[in-house]
Amino acid sequence: MQVFRSLVAPPTLLMAVVKADAYGHGAAIAARAFLKGGADLLGVHSVAEARVLRDAGLAARVIVLGPVLAWEAAAAADLDAELTVGSLAAAEAVAAARVPLRVHLKVETGVNRQGLVESELAAALDLLRGAPGVAVVGLASHFADIEDTTDHGFAEAQLARFAGYRERLHALGVTAPEVHMSCSAAVLLFDRTHADIARVGVSAYGIWPSRETRVSVRQRGRAEPRLEPAVTWRVTVAQVRDVPAGQTVGYGRTWKAMTDSRIAVLPVGYADGWPRALSGRAHVLVRGRRAPLVGRICMNLCMVDVTHVPGAAAGDPAVLLGRQGDEVITAEMLADQLGTIAYEVLTLPRAGWTRREI
Numbered sequence: 001m002q003v004f005r006s007l008v009a010p011p012t013l014l015m016a017v018v019k020a021d022a023y024g025h026g027a028a029i030a031a032r033a034f035l036k037g038g039a040d041l042l043g044v045h046s047v048a049e050a051r052v053l054r055d056a057g058l059a060a061r062v063i064v065l066g067p068v069l070a071w072e073a074a075a076a077a078d079l080d081a082e083l084t085v086g087s088l089a090a091a092e093a094v095a096a097a098r099v100p101l102r103v104h105l106k107v108e109t110g111v112n113r114q115g116l117v118e119s120e121l122a123a124a125l126d127l128l129r130g131a132p133g134v135a136v137v138g139l140a141s142h143f144a145d146i147e148d149t150t151d152h153g154f155a156e157a158q159l160a161r162f163a164g165y166r167e168r169l170h171a172l173g174v175t176a177p178e179v180h181m182s183c184s185a186a187v188l189l190f191d192r193t194h195a196d197i198a199r200v201g202v203s204a205y206g207i208w209p210s211r212e213t214r215v216s217v218r219q220r221g222r223a224e225p226r227l228e229p230a231v232t233w234r235v236t237v238a239q240v241r242d243v244p245a246g247q248t249v250g251y252g253r254t255w256k257a258m259t260d261s262r263i264a265v266l267p268v269g270y271a272d273g274w275p276r277a278l279s280g281r282a283h284v285l286v287r288g289r290r291a292p293l294v295g296r297i298c299m300n301l302c303m304v305d306v307t308h309v310p311g312a313a314a315g316d317p318a319v320l321l322g323r324q325g326d327e328v329i330t331a332e333m334l335a336d337q338l339g340t341i342a343y344e345v346l347t348l349p350r351a352g353w354t355r356r357e358i
């Protein structure tokens with residue numbers, strides 16, 4: 001947050017997005033850290049996520065960024081959470097609740113996901129204005145293609161469309177809404193996207209949105225911020241066993257010891273969010289050395305080759321994600337091995353995690 005606070009000049013507010021259990025990091029822990037570090041408000045996906053923050057004793061301003069269902073509007077008012085209205089159905093739900101609410105209109109500029117189109121804007125505004133206690137306080141949109149490319153022509157076109165919505169809203173009598181359209185990549189690349197609220201998601205956790213974003217920062221001659229991943233995932237080695245040359249390890253006998261080997265058994269598997277697709281591809285860190293996964297990842301166990309790790313023993317910490325000594329395993333590395341993105345690696349459902357501040 002201190003890095004992004006240095007990039008986002010007041011009076012722009014800085015939002016830390018803590019949806020999806022703070023991208024897998026633990027919503028309450030992350031939210032407290034972000035607020036301490038200079039965030040002005042928090043973003044969540046749902047009313048249920050807003051409740052988690054309130055139950056944790058956090059009184060900061062919270063905006064629900066995802067769709068709103070009819071029964072959620074009253075709950076949002078009870079939680080003092082602001083809502084995003086991105087469809088006429090959502091506007092109807094908010095109006096029908098007849099409770100005091102602060103709402104942000106989300107408009108469609110190119111994602112074709114959530115968002116009111118221009119022909120719906122006046123009708124949505126009429127619905128909300130007719131509801132007692134409802135105040136339209138914001139105008140929002142979202143980028144479709146700003147982090148997957150170094151060509152930001154489409155993002156520029158979206159900004160132009162968004163400016164048109166601002167003019168249209170002003171013509172309809174909403175003169176001072178808080179405007180916000182940024183994401184991590186936008187905040188890093190384009191100061192003019194910061195607007196009234198700068199939304200920071202994955203990069204709040206020390207992760208670059210993409211390689212293309214990092215390249216774009218360099219191409220534009222901007223100072224490259226130092227982003228350090230916040231999360232470390234550790235388990236404890238449960239057992240180390242000797243496996244003679246010629247014997248196999250795991251289900252399907254997919255790995256054979258070519259020499260006498262030492263195999264460490266880790267108490268983590270695909271039921272814990274350690275994907276089976278990493279079998280035979282990924283490494284973990286044991287005593288500061290990379291140890292390859294051997295055999296298939298099981299439901300609650302996996303095996304790694306520690307033949308080359310002197311002294312490896314039961315009770316040693318093994319790092320699946322993070323740094324140990326001079327070695328590091330990043331979410332981006334795992335994403336490459338899985339054919340996905342770092343976002344998914346971070347947010348995979350994980351059973352039995354113990355999250356704590358270090």
